[in-house]
Amino acid sequence: MNNIEKNLLKQVADIEKTPMGAYNIRENGKGVARNTTANIDIVTKKDKPGIDIIIKPNTKNESVHIPVILTEGGLNDLVYNDFYIGENADVVIVAGCGIHNSTCDTAQHDGIHTFHLEKGAKIKYIEKHYGEGEGTGERILNPQTIINLGENASMEMESVQIKGVTSTIRETYANMQKGSSLVISERIMTTGKQTAKTIFDVNLDGEDSSVHVASRSVAEDDSVQEFISNVKGNTKCFGHVECDAIIMENGRVISDPKIEANNVDASLIHEAAIGKIAGEQLIKLMTLGLTEKEAEEQIINGFLK
Amino acid sequence: MLELQDICFSRDNKDILKNVNLKIDNEKMVVITGPNGSGKSTLAKIIMGIETPDSGKIIFDGKDITELSITERAKEGIGFAFQQPVRFKGLTVKDLIEISAGNSLKLCDACDVLADVGLCAQEYLNREVNSELSGGELKRIEIAMLAAKKSKLTIFDEPEAGIDLWSFNNLISVFEKMHDDIKGSIVIISHQERILNIADEIVLITNGTVGKHGPREEVLPQIFGKIKPCHKLENKERCNKGGTVNE
Ligand SMILES: Nc1ncnc2c1ncn2[C@@H]1O[C@H](COP(=O)(O)OP(=O)(O)OP(=O)(O)O)[C@@H](O)[C@H]1O
Ligand SMILES: [Mg+2]
Numbered sequence: 283m284n285n286i287e288k289n290l291l292k293q294v295a296d297i298e299k300t301p302m303g304a305y306n307i308r309e310n311g312k313g314v315a316r317n318t319t320a321n322i323d324i325v326t327k328k329d330k331p332g333i334d335i336i337i338k339p340n341t342k343n344e345s346v347h348i349p350v351i352l353t354e355g356g357l358n359d360l361v362y363n364d365f366y367i368g369e370n371a372d373v374v375i376v377a378g379c380g381i382h383n384s385t386c387d388t389a390q391h392d393g394i395h396t397f398h399l400e401k402g403a404k405i406k407y408i409e410k411h412y413g414e415g416e417g418t419g420e421r422i423l424n425p426q427t428i429i430n431l432g433e434n435a436s437m438e439m440e441s442v443q444i445k446g447v448t449s450t451i452r453e454t455y456a457n458m459q460k461g462s463s464l465v466i467s468e469r470i471m472t473t474g475k476q477t478a479k480t481i482f483d484v485n486l487d488g489e490d491s492s493v494h495v496a497s498r499s500v501a502e503d504d505s506v507q508e509f510i511s512n513v514k515g516n517t518k519c520f521g522h523v524e525c526d527a528i529i530m531e532n533g534r535v536i537s538d539p540k541i542e543a544n545n546v547d548a549s550l551i552h553e554a555a556i557g558k559i560a561g562e563q564l565i566k567l568m569t570l571g572l573t574e575k576e577a578e579e580q581i582i583n584g585f586l587k
Numbered sequence: 588m589l590e591l592q593d594i595c596f597s598r599d600n601k602d603i604l605k606n607v608n609l610k611i612d613n614e615k616m617v618v619i620t621g622p623n624g625s626g627k628s629t630l631a632k633i634i635m636g637i638e639t640p641d642s643g644k645i646i647f648d649g650k651d652i653t654e655l656s657i658t659e660r661a662k663e664g665i666g667f668a669f670q671q672p673v674r675f676k677g678l679t680v681k682d683l684i685e686i687s688a689g690n691s692l693k694l695c696d697a698c699d700v701l702a703d704v705g706l707c708a709q710e711y712l713n714r715e716v717n718s719e720l721s722g723g724e725l726k727r728i729e730i731a732m733l734a735a736k737k738s739k740l741t742i743f744d745e746p747e748a749g750i751d752l753w754s755f756n757n758l759i760s761v762f763e764k765m766h767d768d769i770k771g772s773i774v775i776i777s778h779q780e781r782i783l784n785i786a787d788e789i790v791l792i793t794n795g796t797v798g799k800h801g802p803r804e805e806v807l808p809q810i811f812g813k814i815k816p817c818h819k820l821e822n823k824e825r826c827n828k829g830g831t832v833n834e
Binding site for chain 2: 569585
């Protein structure tokens, strides 16, 4: 594996050596490495590109890494990954895609991830997106996440787009049964002429289900971001959506939140704030000896941490 | 030593500071007091470089710093604890204390400055300095940041505001400890008699001018009509006994 590949894997999956536990590494549209464990099976799909990840009931303290890297331009990689998480399993899943494009052709990866969590299953899902490369070719990532949470299942999703992605449309759909809980935290940074669009569509169908979405983003230069969310409370449930954005230079952010209470016991909250870095924050850090530029960096880094 | 020469500052046709002349000697604990709206915070902001005076000069350690930026003044050794501390989404107490100390801070030193202001490091170091913190907690963190910065001259703008009575003496110990450790000057803007009682010197600002400036023994009776010199001793003793905030 060369240095470019190593760096991409480190950026998106924090992998420096061979990961522990189950993994599947996909490079330029092909699986290049795989490991399964007694409790976690990974099976290549027969009808379309992608894999099934099958996790046995009661599997605990195990992890699955399924990073995707693209190091060639002119590639449009579409992949379907399905996760079947058995009853009361409790695992960590790390996905993510890194693109290194040094050509003038577009490199694109569209990952469609569907999660099926059985009763009482619990996962932490980490997904990082990253782009780099000196070429003028675009780096496009359009992830789709479809979440089906069974009774009392819970999922924590951390979605981070670090930098270097020319355009992205990120869609997340969730259907939630009785007592299930979903916590999503999203961090996005766009620069130059990049665009990013995020869509969250959550159906709170089960009694006492709850969702918490926290999105923090920074739009620099001439980049544009759009945040769309629609949380439907169809029973006694709780939903909280928080969208915070910092805009710099000519950056633009459009926030389009929607909450829909279809039951008198649904409790839904939406908070959104967009603005530039508060002047008093810069001043405070400058009184501690930072230059304006350094103060800006600290504030942005902290905000996106 | 800090010297303000003929500082004038007006905004919206209102003279906020009028020909302010003031000297703050090294190693002095100076308390600035005066009515609401008299211009105390404005004066502090002018010293820090946050506001620019319309005329006048600021000399710090023999150097004219009138034209220096906030950052440059901070590096020269001026520190300022805000009357209303700023909240940051994302930055933690640890981040801010590290930035204050210039990133060269050991974890145990960070714990020490927090303990001095009565905050348990374990509980607070990794907390975000956001709207979840109470006003008093925020004030304490602000003071801890300045204790970590160790400036030659530190200005505290109403540090006691929002700090509960129980912790008041410990707050005073923090100032005295800083004063002893750093051997710098400490300027405290305050309305509190108990803070006035620990001053070497008192400056009274009224209507944008220095109304009175002199040793505490002289100025305090003119403000309150009586003097209570024993307070300072009491606090010194408490400090020497190593009293903690939650005693
Ligand atoms: N940039 C500004 N523009 C207009 N007015 C200002 C500005 N800065 C300060 N002022 C006014 O100057 C006066 C002095 O304000 P300052 O905050 O210095 O008072 P203070 O003595 O610190 O009062 P307090 O005891 O209430 O904190 C006030 O009337 C305030 O409204
Ligand atoms: Mg004030």
